[in-house]
Amino acid sequence: MAEPEARLAELDAVFSALAHRARRQILMTLHFRGGSMAAGDIAGRFAHAWPTTTRHLKVLEEAGLVTVERKGLTRLYRLEPKNLEVVTGWMKWLKSAKG
Amino acid sequence: MAEPEARLAELDAVFSALAHRARRQILMTLHFRGGSMAAGDIAGRFAHAWPTTTRHLKVLEEAGLVTVERKGLTRLYRLEPKNLEVVTGWMKWLKSAKG
């Protein structure tokens, strides 16, 4: 683990990313559609303007919750469930640890 | 469950509350010290000015993550683990549901 500050920063990034309803919904949408979708496909499912969704996607990407891959003209966003473990890990630890 | 909007609002409140490092730390501190502490006891463990911590406590309270009880001069904050289930529930559901 090392680098406690890096770990805290990661927690900050992940929890902040999850703090917005639209971003949680993006993750859910991705999951329900098999784990990966084109950016426009995602944007099309939201009432927000496309650039707004683009920015949400960037926040999720910076938190490590999704990854992007260029696929010709489109960009494929993929759910990265591994980094969600940061949250479950924190929750589990909070519940189990003894003082 | 009913009221989908109420449920979404609760998710918003809880995830937003967890999005700040100091607030996560307050929950951890509470847990490690047995689940309840006086406000001043909590504030004393943070570098922030006392009113700043008071506000964080209010955010946590509004999210249902802690409760307060007047105890003479002091106010006793108690961890409310039940409402943390909102998060674990969301996480679990996200991981297990099939599209």
Next chain:
DNA sequence: ATCTCATTTAGCGACTTCGCTAATTAGCTG
């Protein structure tokens, strides 16, 4: 009633977030 102690509320300034529209980048096709 007054004083003190624990805590909150009020209010300010710096900064960030989140929505938008307009402009730009970059790949593909003719």
Next chain:
DNA sequence: CAGCTAATTAGCGAAGTCGCTAAATGAGAT
């Protein structure tokens, strides 16, 4: 290359967050 399409970046304004200090509240003790 010109033109279309997918998506991002730029930049703006409204609103929220988070730190602070100063003032107010409210309970207990003198």
